Amino acid sequence: MEQKVDKKEIQEQRVRGYFIQATKDMLKGEGLKSLSVRSIAERAGYSYATLYNYFKDVQTLVFECVKDFQDECVDFVLAEIKDDVRGLPAIEQIAKGYIKYFVQYPGIFELFFVERVNQMSNNSNTLEMIYNFLDRLTSSEWEYCKTKKILKKEVAESKRNELRYAVMGLLLFYNNRRQPASYQEFTAMCDAVIRGILRQ
Amino acid sequence: MEQKVDKKEIQEQRVRGYFIQATKDMLKGEGLKSLSVRSIAERAGYSYATLYNYFKDVQTLVFECVKDFQDECVDFVLAEIKDDVRGLPAIEQIAKGYIKYFVQYPGIFELFFVERVNQMSNNSNTLEMIYNFLDRLTSSEWEYCKTKKILKKEVAESKRNELRYAVMGLLLFYNNRRQPASYQEFTAMCDAVIRGILRQ
DNA sequence: AAATAAAATTAACATTGTTAATGTTAATTA
DNA sequence: TAATTAACATTAACAATGTTAATTTTATTT
Known part of the structure; x- marks a missing residue:
């Protein structure tokens, strides 16, 4: 049962990482002005709503960078x-x-x-x-x-x-x-x- | 003809003043976060679109303060x-x-x-x-x-x-x-x- | 293979700035 | 005074935003 939890945790962290990386890329490139839930999600390869399965809101995500x-x-x-x-x-x-x-x-x-x-x-x-x-x-x-x-x-x-x-x-x-x-x-x-x- | 232009100018400046005053009040009170075209116009006693008859956009208005x-x-x-x-x-x-x-x-x-x-x-x-x-x-x-x-x-x-x-x-x-x-x-x-x- | 849990997506809503079309006064002319 | 026109103001609409709920898709378990 430990293993299952770990695996889930690993996968979750991976996806979180995709969103974080997308956010970081955009912050370094276009900057905050062009940052949006939809643009982050698109860059991460997910739908915009998926972001909310991994982060409370977009501000929380941004501050994780x-x-x-x-x-x-x-x-x-x-x-x-x-x-x-x-x-x-x-x-x-x-x-x-x-x-x-x-x-x-x-x-x-x-x-x-x-x-x-x-x-x-x-x-x-x-x-x-x-x-x-x-x-x-x-x-x-x-x-x-x-x-x-x-x-x-x-x-x-x-x-x-x-x-x-x-x-x-x-x-x-x-x-x-x-x-x-x-x-x-x-x-x-x-x-x-x-x-x-x-x-x- | 001079007079007509002046009168028009005076009235226009008055209305502009209402919008500016509303903006100033809000900036001193709630701050920038609660500032919007609609909230400014409401406080000034006009519809939101009227603002655009007197200011190019909301940023211009705000900077006039x-x-x-x-x-x-x-x-x-x-x-x-x-x-x-x-x-x-x-x-x-x-x-x-x-x-x-x-x-x-x-x-x-x-x-x-x-x-x-x-x-x-x-x-x-x-x-x-x-x-x-x-x-x-x-x-x-x-x-x-x-x-x-x-x-x-x-x-x-x-x-x-x-x-x-x-x-x-x-x-x-x-x-x-x-x-x-x-x-x-x-x-x-x-x-x-x-x-x-x-x-x- | 069917049932269930998990993950991801679409649809929808409220809020924003802005524009275009429409309505409503006030001013001018006949 | 009545009709026309110009000025002004408003409503309707759009696109973009953050967020939530409902739904579909995918993976897991029985």
Whole structure:
């Protein structure tokens, strides 16, 4: 009897996976605007109603992609930074990689930080994971700064907060309001702001 | 013949005003989520299709509220600050008032910074007005800092940018992701971040 | 092979933005 | 004043959306 349950579980997870993969593809491609129950289901190879046999609603499905995208973003950022750099320059590079990822995939930016959340997906675990995402990426480097006496504990704490919010603001203005107007100006602004915050 | 045109113009502007007022009321109340062509028209006392005799589409109508809300926000902020304060403390108070306004009216925050824009409303004049909004509110105080030699020109410029983006990040996380979880924690965080940036 | 359980689909509904056709006033002309 | 026309407003309709219920198809068990 154990086996039967397992088999059923495996199959169910497989189908769930098809829907999740379809959703992820669309989020990375067209973005949130072209995402719909019908378009997801079509891409997954099922009818639209089948989705509701596996997910409570479309918001729940969409929020199940968060974890995967975070993992992908971590890989993306790690690939961007030179591994001999430590401390403040490392933090700068991580922040820039992080920004680059969310500019490349504005749909994922929307999903993480913008899209209205409902009860279900509003499981505050996910929300906190999102909130602390940049902090987790940079935490070891902040530690490095503290142990190497580059920064005092309180200063590091303060800069960490400032960086988290400033990066978010930069992304919001550029992704949602096209300000600054060109990518060049935008990266120059990122540079200035990040360095301004990290400078002692 | 001039008169007839004027009269027509006046009446048209009046009706437009009814729709705009209805939209503004809803944005301040229920927010963007409950906003629809039908709900706006009902509140304005017209049928939903009448709206299209006065506005190209609903997005255009909604974006016509931006200017009015900016004026309102300016009044709100000015009422919050003590008028004997100048320079950095004044900038701090302005930033806090600005934050307070957009926390009080999350629907207006969404309209200004979050909602997807289309071709028409994407008249970059409005977008730039939004982008520079906090800067306009604080500009005279930054000038004050420079003329009184409190800050060097480049430092002031840098801090102005950092503040703009950090304030946006704070609002985005709190309004859209309920992080920090309580209003108390949030205001404490605003305090820390704003002071961190403004501290020489 | 028949009965039953599981999975997937079609049909349907309510809500949305938008347009076209129609009705209803107000203004102009004869 | 009565008929015509222009302006304005409304109803009807469509397509797209999320979601649910009923139904059909497929797989499993007896």
